Amino acid sequence: MSATALDLVSVTAGYGDNPIVRDFSARLRPGSITTLIGGNGAGKSTLLRAIYGTNRLFSGRIVFRDETIERLPPWERLRRGIGFVPQGRCNFPAMSVAENLKMGCYTLPAARHEAAIGRVTALFPLLREKWRIEAGNMSGGEQQILEMAMVLLLEPSLLLLDEPSLGLSPRMQGDVFATVQRIAAIGVTVLIVEQNVRGALLISDRALVMEQGRKFMEGPATEVRTDPRIRQAYLGGNIQQTAA
Numbered sequence: 001m002s003a004t005a006l007d008l009v010s011v012t013a014g015y016g017d018n019p020i021v022r023d024f025s026a027r028l029r030p031g032s033i034t035t036l037i038g039g040n041g042a043g044k045s046t047l048l049r050a051i052y053g054t055n056r057l058f059s060g061r062i063v064f065r066d067e068t069i070e071r072l073p074p075w076e077r078l079r080r081g082i083g084f085v086p087q088g089r090c091n092f093p094a095m096s097v098a099e100n101l102k103m104g105c106y107t108l109p110a111a112r113h114e115a116a117i118g119r120v121t122a123l124f125p126l127l128r129e130k131w132r133i134e135a136g137n138m139s140g141g142e143q144q145i146l147e148m149a150m151v152l153l154l155e156p157s158l159l160l161l162d163e164p165s166l167g168l169s170p171r172m173q174g175d176v177f178a179t180v181q182r183i184a185a186i187g188v189t190v191l192i193v194e195q196n197v198r199g200a201l202l203i204s205d206r207a208l209v210m211e212q213g214r215k216f217m218e219g220p221a222t223e224v225r226t227d228p229r230i231r232q233a234y235l236g237g238n239i240q241q242t243a244a
Contacts, residue, residue, distance in 0.1 A: 093136025141172025
């Protein structure tokens with residue numbers, strides 16, 4: 001196994017002729033959770049989309065499991081093991097949990113569907129409990145867990161999560177963070193953009209901080225969480241509070 005799950009080398013990316021992320025470099029270790037921190041417009045979501053291949057890469061290299069992938073379309077990156085759960089609801093709300101999971105298997109051979117669904121429902125028993133319920137009738141947190149499960153059906157080794165706890169109650173945010181920990185525990189590398197910075201840092205191994213599209217800081221999550229600049233900007237100046 002490579003010592004690096006993802007290597008970003010001087011990545012500059014954005015939309016049209018407008019670069020948002022500039023000269024960004026970072027490495028992710030296999031099976032780790034890394035939180036990407038930054039203010040609104042810092043370029044966090046743009047960086048996730050650049051890794052997945054849905055916006056313009058102006059320059060730089062993206063190396064995934066020792067393969068240079070920046071010229072590959074998104075579906076090829078998905079096939080190689082990169083999963084992406086974008087911000088906002090991305091399920092089929094009028095379909096049941098069972099039907100959503102079956103839709104999530106669309107790129108797998110039919111013979112593998114049952115095993116794939118069995119694997120994610122064993123990881124998230126909640127989905128069996130809600131099996132026949134329409135996704136749109138579940139809570140926001142339950143829908144977020146379903147969406148992560150739909151991506152995990154394809155057995156990615158890297159999972160990109162964009163604001164998974166946005167708009168959720170404190171209790172459901174806790175459930176989502178616990179789900180992220182379970183995902184990492186099975187060996188999946190996670191890169192997460194999250195508005196609940198405190199909660200995300202408490203479950204993360206490392207943190208990357210962006211300002212105006214550039215990397216401002218990186219390090220172990222525990223060290224970043226106690227840095228006075230991060231406390232003041234993102235944690236309300238109080239590091240003693242626990243995750244919501």
